[in-house]
Amino acid sequence: MKAQVLAAVAAGFMGMGFAAQPALVPAPQKMALSEEKGAVVLTAATVVAANPADAVVAKAAEGFMKYFPGKKAGRDAGLLASSLVVFSNKKAVPAEGYTLVTDKRSCKIEASSGAGFFYALQTLRQLGEKQEDGSYIF
Numbered sequence: 518m519k520a521q522v523l524a525a526v527a528a529g530f531m532g533m534g535f536a537a538q539p540a541l542v543p544a545p546q547k548m549a550l551s552e553e554k555g556a557v558v559l560t561a562a563t564v565v566a567a568n569p570a571d572a573v574v575a576k577a578a579e580g581f582m583k584y585f586p587g588k589k590a591g592r593d594a595g596l597l598a599s600s601l602v603v604f605s606n607k608k609a610v611p612a613e614g615y616t617l618v619t620d621k622r623s624c625k626i627e628a629s630s631g632a633g634f635f636y637a638l639q640t641l642r643q644l645g646e647k648q649e650d651g652s653y654i655f
Contacts, residue, residue, distance in 0.1 A: 558654050560650075568606070
């Protein structure tokens with residue numbers, strides 16, 4: 518199955534040494550990179566926000582936290598976080614597709630199914646650079 522990426526990773530990958538689009542498996546159908554410098558850094562203080570009432574979104578956030586540092590969002594926790602990861606269910610995204618947008622402070626992941634969130638997680642795992650302190654840079 519080929520993941521359908523509607524818009525992926527609009528972050529500072531050019532500033533991170535990626536001269537061209539990074540090689541991803543499976544290859545996205547569409548990918549856009551910005552020339553903005555900088556990257557989001559995920560640490561143990563990163564807040565992971567997902568609607569607990571949406572089982573697909575909540576499961577995706579739990580899966581994310583198995584691989585990357587972060588803590589579940591509490592009330593208003595995202596307002597003070599140094600970095601934020603937001604999961605949301607977007608019905609307009611095809612079943613296996615996802616939207617992944619990062620900037621210097623956040624990472625927003627949208628999908629309409631568990632498969633879409635799975636592919637988004639696989640993309641993040643390929644793009645992230647684990648640091649000695651356990652943090653990840655995207």
